[in-house]
Amino acid sequence: MTVTVRSFAKINLGLRIGAAREDGFHELVTVYQTIGLHDVIRVSVGRGSGIEIRCADPRVPRDESNTCFRIVEKALGVLKIKSRAVIEIEKRLPVQGGLGGASANAVAALLGLERAVKKSLPASERLRIAGEVGSDLPLFLVGGTVLGVGRGEQVYPLQDLPAMPCVVVTPGVGVSTPKAFAEWDRRMAVLAEKPAELRSARTLRLRSGQAHKSARPHTSFPHTSRDRIIELGRGLSAWLSETYSSAPSDLLTGRGRAENPLLWLVRAGIENDFEQVVFPEYPELSEGKRALERAGAVYASLSGSGSTLYGLFRSRAEAAKAAGRLRTAGWAAQATVTLPRRAYWKKFLVSSV
Numbered sequence: 001m002t003v004t005v006r007s008f009a010k011i012n013l014g015l016r017i018g019a020a021r022e023d024g025f026h027e028l029v030t031v032y033q034t035i036g037l038h039d040v041i042r043v044s045v046g047r048g049s050g051i052e053i054r055c056a057d058p059r060v061p062r063d064e065s066n067t068c069f070r071i072v073e074k075a076l077g078v079l080k081i082k083s084r085a086v087i088e089i090e091k092r093l094p095v096q097g098g099l100g101g102a103s104a105n106a107v108a109a110l111l112g113l114e115r116a117v118k119k120s121l122p123a124s125e126r127l128r129i130a131g132e133v134g135s136d137l138p139l140f141l142v143g144g145t146v147l148g149v150g151r152g153e154q155v156y157p158l159q160d161l162p163a164m165p166c167v168v169v170t171p172g173v174g175v176s177t178p179k180a181f182a183e184w185d186r187r188m189a190v191l192a193e194k195p196a197e198l199r200s201a202r203t204l205r206l207r208s209g210q211a212h213k214s215a216r217p218h219t220s221f222p223h224t225s226r227d228r229i230i231e232l233g234r235g236l237s238a239w240l241s242e243t244y245s246s247a248p249s250d251l252l253t254g255r256g257r258a259e260n261p262l263l264w265l266v267r268a269g270i271e272n273d274f275e276q277v278v279f280p281e282y283p284e285l286s287e288g289k290r291a292l293e294r295a296g297a298v299y300a301s302l303s304g305s306g307s308t309l310y311g312l313f314r315s316r317a318e319a320a321k322a323a324g325r326l327r328t329a330g331w332a333a334q335a336t337v338t339l340p341r342r343a344y345w346k347k348f349l350v351s352s353v
Contacts, residue, residue: 003115004350007039007108008339009099010139011166011303011310013262014270017184025135025151026181031158031265032100032139032146034344035310036336037168040090041068041105043112048084051076055089067106071133075110078129079119087112094170098304100136107140111348127155136304143348144341145262163337164260165319167297167311169288170332175278175306183277262312262338266299274305285309291331295322312338 010032018027051069053062064070068087076085087109093101107130114120121129123141130137131153138155139146145158279286285302288309292300296318297311313319319335326333339347 001116002042002044003112004040004042005108005112005348006350007041007093007101007104008034008140008143008344008348009037009093009101009104009168010034010136011099011168011308011338012272012301013145013265014301015272015274015304017181017273020185021151023151026184027150028135028148028152030148030152031270032136032148032155033262034140034143034146034339034341035099035166035168036339037093037099037334039092039101039105039108040350041108041112042088042090043072043109043116044086044088045081045083045113045116046086049082050084052084052086053089054086055091057089057091057095059095060089060091067102067133067137068109071106071110071129071137072113074129074132075113075121078121078125079117081117081119083117085113085116094308097170098175098302098306098308099168100140100304103134103137104140106130106133107137108348115349142341143344144339157341159261160341161261161338163340163343164262165313165316165335165337167292167295167313167319167323167326168303168334168336169292169309169311169326170334171282171284171288171307171309172332173282173284173307175282175285177305180274180277180305183281184273187277260314263298266312270301272302272304275302278302278306282307288331291326291329292322295325297322 013031013033015028015030018029020026051072053060053066053069055062060066064073068089072085072087076083089105091101093099093104095101110126110130126141127138130141135152136148138153139148142155142157144160147156147158148154149156275286275289279289279302285306289300289302292309292311295311297313300309300311302308303310311322313322316335316337323333323335
């Protein structure tokens with residue numbers, strides 16, 4: 001039996017990097033959002049033993065370093081199944097692009113395996129296995145708008161909001177996440193040696209309501225990692241209090257402003273801390289963000305550590321027009337939509353044979 005599933009991508013609606021932990025990871029706060037772009041995963045199980053990864057893209061590993069291999073190996077052990085599993089990955093998403101492609105592939109492989117063997121793991125066991133394999137795997141077991149904390153693996157489903165048009169730009173550069181974290185740590189170490197008045201300058205601007213007048217990264221010294229986590233937490237709390245306390249009609253109309261509630265989150269001051277370390281190293285990514293803004297995006301950001309960028313648009317027509325303009329200017333751009341939780345699971349399964 002072969003099971004075919006879609007492996008949807010994600011973007012990060014804001015990302016705050018906290019202090020380094022004893023296990024080598026960093027404390028994070030982010031809002032994940034699944035989107036309509038996807039890979040296709042086919043899972044088949046037969047006689048024999050072992051796991052085979054098939055993919056036409058030479059950049060995708062086919063050994064135990066592949067996240068699909070690792071999660072299927074763990075699942076077979078927990079399910080006590082001795083069979084040969086073949087995982088075929090049809091790549092449509094960029095490799096190492098900040099869209100969570102490899103992580104989404106792994107979760108799709110896990111759920112495809114369950115269907116292929118006609119056995120299901122408890123939801124808590126799925127989350128445990130996913131979290132062991134990678135920090136951003138668990139979000140794909142939820143879908144839609146998801147709060148991520150800890151190292152990103154602790155996930156909490158947020159209110160399922162209406163789809164919002166967006167444009168994804170994939171520059172032809174690769175960003176190393178470990179190197180980005182290392183540069184962040186270096187900058188924070190330098191900051192710690194600065195006078196207290198410099199460290200608190202941005203905090204004072206935030207309290208006076210002068211923050212987030214531009215989607216571009218701040219050029220002043222950031223305040224401490226702990227303060228940055230608290231800052232985003234407050235913004236998220238304000239956003240959640242608005243969305244959860246609003247009547248359904250208010251959510252859909254933006255209290256008379258005909259606005260998607262995701263834009264309320266933008267006004268909460270969301271930013272991606274990785275932009276501060278990635279943009280100086282890769283100026284073309286900063287230019288890509290500005291290109292999205294010039295094309296009409298109401299909010300543009302790096303996704304994860306990059307190199308993918310995205311912009312949110314008020315209508316599908318505006319997103320399609322912007323994607324066309326960006327492609328004409330030489331950018332690899334695709335128009336898509338954010339994918340609410342209900343749509344995520346409705347479109348997840350392609351077919352079973």
